Amino acid sequence: MNGEPVQILDGNTFVVSADNGDIAASETDPSGLFSTDTRFLSHWVLTVDGQRLSALGVDRFQYFQCRFFLVPGVPVQYVDPAVSVVRERAVSQFLNERLIVLNHEQEPTEVAVRLDVGCDFADMFEIRGAVTKRGICESSSEEGRLRFDYRRDNFHRETVISTSVPAQFDGRGFSWSVRLGPQQEWHTDLCVEPIVFEAGERPMTSRRAPDKQTRTTADLRRELDEWVAQAPRLDSDWGTLISTYRRSVVDLAALRYVPLSSPGQGVPAAGLPWFMGIFGRDSILTSLQSLPFFPELAANTMRILGLAQGTKLDDFREEEPGKILREIRYGESAAFQEQPHTPYFGAADSTPLYVVLLDEYERWTGDADLVRRLEPQARAALGWIDEYGDLMRNGYVSYRRRNEQTGVDNQGWKESADSVSYRDGRIPSPLRATCELQGYAYDAKVRGARLARQFWGDPGYAERLEREAADLKTRFDRDFWVQDGGYYALALDADGGQVDALASNMGHLLWSGIVQPHRARQVVEHLMGPRMFSGWGVRTLAVGEGRYNPVGYHVGTVWPFDNSFIAWGLRSYGFKDEAARIAQGMLEAAEFFQGRLPEAFAGYDRELTRYPVQYPTACSPQAWSTGAPLLLLRTMLGLEPLEDRLAADPALPPGVSWIGLLNVPGRWGRVDTFGRRSLNERG
Amino acid sequence: MHSSVEQAEPAEAMSSREAEFIDELRRHRHVGVLETTVGTIRLDILYGDRTDHWLVSVSHGDLHVTFGYGEADCAFQMDETAFRRLADGETVPFAAYLSNEIAVVGRFNLLIVLQQLFHGRPGARDPRRLAERERRHS
Numbered sequence: 056m057n058g059e060p061v062q063i064l065d066g067n068t069f070v071v072s073a074d075n076g077d078i079a080a081s082e083t084d085p086s087g088l089f090s091t092d093t094r095f096l097s098h099w100v101l102t103v104d105g106q107r108l109s110a111l112g113v114d115r116f117q118y119f120q121c122r123f124f125l126v127p128g129v130p131v132q133y134v135d136p137a138v139s140v141v142r143e144r145a146v147s148q149f150l151n152e153r154l155i156v157l158n159h160e161q162e163p164t165e166v167a168v169r170l171d172v173g174c175d176f177a178d179m180f181e182i183r184g185a186v187t188k189r190g191i192c193e194s195s196s197e198e199g200r201l202r203f204d205y206r207r208d209n210f211h212r213e214t215v216i217s218t219s220v221p222a223q224f225d226g227r228g229f230s231w232s233v234r235l236g237p238q239q240e241w242h243t244d245l246c247v248e249p250i251v252f253e254a255g256e257r258p259m260t261s262r263r264a265p266d267k268q269t270r271t272t273a274d275l276r277r278e279l280d281e282w283v284a285q286a287p288r289l290d291s292d293w294g295t296l297i298s299t300y301r302r303s304v305v306d307l308a309a310l311r312y313v314p315l316s317s318p319g320q321g322v323p324a325a326g327l328p329w330f331m332g333i334f335g336r337d338s339i340l341t342s343l344q345s346l347p348f349f350p351e352l353a354a355n356t357m358r359i360l361g362l363a364q365g366t367k368l369d370d371f372r373e374e375e376p377g378k379i380l381r382e383i384r385y386g387e388s389a390a391f392q393e394q395p396h397t398p399y400f401g402a403a404d405s406t407p408l409y410v411v412l413l414d415e416y417e418r419w420t421g422d423a424d425l426v427r428r429l430e431p432q433a434r435a436a437l438g439w440i441d442e443y444g445d446l447m448r449n450g451y452v453s454y455r456r457r458n459e460q461t462g463v464d465n466q467g468w469k470e471s472a473d474s475v476s477y478r479d480g481r482i483p484s485p486l487r488a489t490c491e492l493q494g495y496a497y498d499a500k501v502r503g504a505r506l507a508r509q510f511w512g513d514p515g516y517a518e519r520l521e522r523e524a525a526d527l528k529t530r531f532d533r534d535f536w537v538q539d540g541g542y543y544a545l546a547l548d549a550d551g552g553q554v555d556a557l558a559s560n561m562g563h564l565l566w567s568g569i570v571q572p573h574r575a576r577q578v579v580e581h582l583m584g585p586r587m588f589s590g591w592g593v594r595t596l597a598v599g600e601g602r603y604n605p606v607g608y609h610v611g612t613v614w615p616f617d618n619s620f621i622a623w624g625l626r627s628y629g630f631k632d633e634a635a636r637i638a639q640g641m642l643e644a645a646e647f648f649q650g651r652l653p654e655a656f657a658g659y660d661r662e663l664t665r666y667p668v669q670y671p672t673a674c675s676p677q678a679w680s681t682g683a684p685l686l687l688l689r690t691m692l693g694l695e696p697l698e699d700r701l702a703a704d705p706a707l708p709p710g711v712s713w714i715g716l717l718n719v720p721g722r723w724g725r726v727d728t729f730g731r732r733s734l735n736e737r738g
Numbered sequence: 739m740h741s742s743v744e745q746a747e748p749a750e751a752m753s754s755r756e757a758e759f760i761d762e763l764r765r766h767r768h769v770g771v772l773e774t775t776v777g778t779i780r781l782d783i784l785y786g787d788r789t790d791h792w793l794v795s796v797s798h799g800d801l802h803v804t805f806g807y808g809e810a811d812c813a814f815q816m817d818e819t820a821f822r823r824l825a826d827g828e829t830v831p832f833a834a835y836l837s838n839e840i841a842v843v844g845r846f847n848l849l850i851v852l853q854q855l856f857h858g859r860p861g862a863r864d865p866r867r868l869a870e871r872e873r874r875h876s
Contacts, residue, residue: 209838254815254841262846362850366769368865369858372830375865383832390836397833431773431799446869455869486869549873 058110060086065119065147065275066312067091067324067332067385068249074110076123076142076152077101080175085182088150088214088247091259092332092386094182095214095249096150098173101140103127103156103166108140118309119275120145135159138166138235147270148260150247158235166235170245171228174203174214178386180394190387196224210390211252219244251385282308287348289688290715295646299684302650306676307345311352322356323678333383333398335360335405336468337678339412344619344682346419347689347719353416354425360409361432363398365439370457371395377439379405381463394461403444403454403466403492406436407499414502417510418696421722426510437503437520440496446486450530451547452496453488467492467560468617469595473602474609475546478555480601483548490543491560493531494567500524501568532571541577543570557581557597559617565624575628582621583633590661591640592618598658605658612655612670615641616679619686626690631706638687639708645684652680692716692730699723705730752790753818756783759825760792763803769854773799779848780810784817796851812844814852827857 058074068090072078078086078099088096101108108125115121123142130136141155158164174194177186190207201224203214220243222229233241251259286304289297311321312332323341324332338360342353365378372395384396395401410433417426426433444452456462464472467489475489476482500520508517535543537553543561544553562582564570570578581587586597592613596603605611618637625634644667645652654677657668692714693704700723707714707730717727781792791807814831816824820839823829831852834840842849 210836211838252838253835254838257841361774362847363853366854367858368862369827369830370862371859374858385836390833390838392829392833397830397836428774431770435770443865446866447873448866448870453869455865455872457863457865457868484872486872549869 058113061113061115061121061123063115063117063119063121063144063146064309065270068146068148068150070096070144070146070150072099074113074123075101075108075125076110076144077107080177080182082183082185087177087182088146088249089179090148090249091251092179092384092389093212093249093251094177094179095174095212096172096247097175097177097186098171100171101125101142101154102169102171103138103140105167105169111139117276117279118305119147120272137164145272147272147275149249149269150245151272152245152247153242154245155240155242156233156235157240158238161237163234163236163239166233168231168233169228170230172201172216173227174205176203176205176212176387178388179384180386180388194226196226201229207387207391209254210387211256213250213252215248215250217246217248279305279308285349285720287719288717290713290717291711292713293642293711295642295650296684296688296711296714299642299645299650299652300688302645303681303684304348306651306681307341307349307352307678310341310676310678310681321352322359323352323682332385333359333380335379335381336402336408339379339405339408340468340616340620341678341682343408343412343415344616344679344686346415347694347721348685350416350420350720353412354420354422357409357413357416357425357429357432360405361429364432364435365400369400372397372399373401373457373462374398375400375439375443377406377435377437378443379409379436381405381466395458399462401454401456401458401463401466403452403489404468404495406439406444407452407492407495409433409436410499410503410506411495414506417506419721421699423510426506430506430511433503433506437499440499441523444496447488447549447551449488449547449551450527451488451534452492453486453547454492455486465489469560469609471609473607474595475554476556476600476602476610478557478600483546483554486549487546487554489546489560490531490535491563491567493527493535494564494569497524497527497531497569498567500527528569528571531569532574536574542581543574543578556600556602557586558600559587559593559595559614559621562593562617562621562624565628566620567624568627570628572628575630579625579628579630579633582625583636588636589613589640589658591644591656591667592637593621594658595655596658603658606668606670608655608670611658613658613667614655614680615644615652615683616677619679619683619690622687622690626693626706631693631704634690635706635708638691639711641683641687651676652683653677654680688714688716692728694719694728696721701726701728703728703730707732753785753822755822755825756790760803760805763794763801763855766855767801768799769796769801770799772796772801772851772854775799775848775851777811777845777848777851778809779852780808780813781821782813782815783821784815794855801855810844812842812846812848814849815841815843824856827860830856830858 062071070088071086080087080097087094106127109130111124125140126136137160139157143153145151175186193204195202201216205212222231289300312324322338338356342356365374378400380398381402383398388394389396446453454466501524504517504520507513537544537555545556545558546554587593596610602610622634622637653669655670695702714730718725778795783790793804793808795802
């Protein structure tokens with residue numbers, strides 16, 4: 056495979072292939088047809104007269120549809136191929152593929168078309184290693200279909216492949232002997248059906264409403280058109296902003312995931328293709344970013360996460376009463392409890408962020424009903440902050456995994472094992488209270504107080520939460536402020552000592568409002584200074600720290616989502632120009648990725664590389680990177696709900712004259728908002 | 739409205755694990771996070787050729803448990819082994835659904851309610867105590 060992998064999807068059914076459309080999964084090539092966290096197709100290789108095909112081009116025209124233009128063998132310049140092939144692929148629960156073979160000659164010809172297929176039924180957690188299944192795989196052919204079957208105890212998955220033009224079958228694929236007249240074409244339609252059986256051999260799809268059991272490409276097209284039509288309209292003299300915004304709107308549609316428990320309610324999944332499922336943190340943060348545009352995502356996210364809120368202690372799943380989950384999975388490793396995702400609760404940030412989202416949602420939408428309905432969940436979440444979240448009983452939210460085998464080390468957004476360190480690069484013992492968690496807890500209390508007073512009729516509780524928030528703010532400043540550095544420590548360790556590396560976690564503190572006003576200037580100078588600001592955005596870890604590495608996942612790269620929240624925080628402390636600088640850096644970076652910001656890019660100085668170097672990762676688009684331009688847009692326009700109207704206080708980057716955002720939904724109905732740079736500021 | 743046929747509980751036939759679990763459920767009358775949920779679930783527990791039915795209605799966090807068959811928004815069908823595994827916390831309803839140890843017939847979101855009625859894995863530790871021990875040893 057030479058080019059980029061090609062992926063298309065519908066919900067959590069997706070296909071990842073090479074740029075010629077082939078799937079040849081191996082330990083180093085995690086491609087395939089996936090559904091419900093299982094690989095239903097691991098081999099799907101087309102040959103013509105025994106030759107593999109090469110891509111002349113790929114038309115990726117929708118997230119659920121693409122087309123491959125191919126020639127047999129290696130394309131040679133100045134030699135016109137006698138035969139070419141087009142694969143038209145769409146996914147809508149099934150994988151549908153039309154194979155078209157074209158004869159370009161004036162003479163008739165006969166070609167042998169062969170499609171090799173294979174299914175390994177790998178679980179999502181097996182695809183990056185050798186797949187060794189515990190159950191039994193079998194294949195059979197019948198009435199024009201090839202059937203692959205996997206069983207382990209009662210667990211049962213099946214792949215059924217059919218072709219419209221009869222083929223010769225063997226256990227490993229289809230063969231057609233195709234006769235083509237001069238300049239004639241031939242085609243066959245293939246359908247691959249991934250089937251998940253529930254108990255009693257009932258297909259899981261039968262849970263969906265009858266009209267939703269089979270979705271066609273036309274249904275998907277219509278749903279996408281409706282989604283785009285309801286999005287606010289953006290106008291500006293900044294072309295990149297418009298194209299990035301359009302990309303984000305479409306990608307957010309692709310990222311909607313409808314869980315079984317809540318038919319018809321889409322929530323933002325974390326990322327394509329490997330994280331198409333419910334992730335507490337990712338769904339909450341993406342809902343926050345997209346509130347001014349698609350507020351229903353927030354409502355769906357809160358309903359679903361609230362329904363599955365923790366009620367008991369469970370070490371394997373790291374569940375605690377009141378906790379909001381990290382992740383749900385549907386595959387074999389979850390079913391047989393080899394992985395803890397049923398659900399897994401190993402996140403210390405999703406619970407306070409749940410309360411933050413609930414309040415922010417009400418401020419935008421005025422949906423008091425939902426705030427009242429989710430009162431028990433919000434109270435339980437606030438309770439968790441003070442009870443199970445306060446592991447060291449020192450008034451700070453901290454984490455320490457209890458599932459030593461399959462749990463996550465770091466339970467904030469920077470999950471990798473080396474993301475929390477001292478300046479000299481040492482890693483603290485596993486019990487940690489990272490700074491941003493304290494910011495989220497503070498914000499949850501402040502916002503919880505507003506909800507208690509205005510909607511739950513409990514002024515006593517509101518006062519208590521406010522007292523606790525004020526106390527937390529004072530203690531936090533005393534315990535986390537690094538005197539000789541002039542910034543907030545990344546974390547406190549098990550002894551209450553400062554884990555003193557300078558990291559972007561501090562940027563979220565501004566958003567949460569826990570930063571003492573007299574400290575804000577110093578915090579901002581660090582964030583926008585040369586050690587942290589790369590020219591594109593704020594690095595996850597400052598240059599000069601022991602573990603700094605410009606291409607280290609959480610120790611030096613620049614994350615668009617992280618930057619969008621930092622910019623929001625800068626705005627709320629009055630640092631408008633700095634927020635606009637981040638917005639500008641991010642959107643200029645997006646230009647290099649056709650408007651689709653990656654999960655992260657390298658922390659090299661912008662001056663050095665001139666273009667943002669993408670961090671190698673399989674996930675694109677990623678939900679919170681897709682949401683980043685939306686939050687940056689809100690930040691540049693200075694949009695804030697103010698009682699029943701939408702207030703705007705624009706601060707545009709230099710060179711941008713105007714931005715108009717029309718039809719912004721909210722408690723005011725729909726309104727238009729404009730930002731203009733005055734003539735004397737024009738830069 | 740759901741009709742239910744209340745029957746005398748089959749004291750001798752019911753497994754001791756079942757009796758214990760139902761007792762516990764009855765003691766545990768209110769579940770805070772279920773305050774937003776209304777619905778009736780039925781447990782169908784298969785013992786060879788006999789099936790025990792339990793109806794658990796959830797209304798704003800209050801649980802009401804009765805023995806006997808009745809209409810429900812969602813029925814969970816399982817054999818004796820699956821029931822024991824759930825009651826002992828060896829598995830949880832969501833994992834048992836994925837591995838087809840239990841059949842879920844009806845409103846799927848009530849599976850999450852069921853999940854909240856069972857324990858997790860036995861021997862769970864309070865994370866605060868664990869942290870305290872670790873701090874003492876460090």
